[in-house]
Amino acid sequence: MTIAAPKTTLQAFLQLPYIEESPAWEYINGEGVQKPMGGGKHSTLQKGLVAAIDQADTRYEAFPELRCTFGNRSVVPDVVVLANNQLPLDESGDIISAGIEFAPAWVIEILSPAQSQTKVTGNILHCLRHGSRLGWLLDPNERSILVYQPDRLPDLLFGADQLPTLDEIALQLSVETVYGWLRRTS
């Protein structure tokens, strides 16, 4: 179950000491909400997506659980994909510890058991409306992926359907390839 904190402002939320505990807390519609635990399927899909995207194109990098704060919301998507020239660096050229303050180019969410799909959908729509060009919503129970792109209805993809990625990333993935990563026995 997710737990809600009292109504607060975004600024006050970001000062709370526990929001980076695992699972992380998000700030949505004026209140803090803790993400649910993901579990084994969630963890495996998250790892597989990060690896596949990192290998596909050296100009982009995938990050699990990176805080994204913009448009009066602070979300921690399961995976965000950023262009190299978007990475927030400190003076020594290292990636900073804090999250980003803009909409990532591509955002991926993986439904957990007992997670509100409506809440996750709302987060993806928030990203798209603030500049994200692509959103994926994985539903491991249905073995489907809902694909969100700006200014159009989402597409619900299954099986051999090829997944749209950012135009400039040459990554060929079908839905069944992604869920095939869950299999461990021959």
Next chain:
Amino acid sequence: MTIAAPKTTLQAFLQLPYIEESPAWEYINGEGVQKPMGGGKHSTLQKGLVAAIDQADTRYEAFPELRCTFGNRSVVPDVVVLANNQLPLDESGDIISAGIEFAPAWVIEILSPAQSQTKVTGNILHCLRHGSRLGWLLDPNERSILVYQPDRLPDLLFGADQLPTLDEIALQLSVETVYGWLRRTS
């Protein structure tokens, strides 16, 4: 829980003797799936929506649980809204017992506990891609309504947000008005 029948064709599915039992069965992606039981909130919201839409405009009529078969899918949305001149009539001018074979102008689904939101979303997207002009997806747990319209991202509405209806229907409803129908004590 929903129950899946063996893979079959749409024609064979429509001959099955039990598909109009309650809850009704739907035919999605090549297999029959029984809708889950709705429960009290579902029943109350369905009744309220039908009454509100029927009162709003005499040129349109709302129907609960009307089978809609088109595009190799057979779905039974919680509410569909049809123009009077679209109603399927028999020789005596009565409404026929069978469902319709086209996409309804407006389709409404109400999430039930344990229902797959992805499956319901897929049904709404199917309707929009085949000619429906409006889709609502109610999530009673979140007290929100996702509004689908052609060729654009859905909108996630809450609280005092006014709900888009078909342009020609003068119906003023906010999300909180709809969920207010659930309250029975003062």
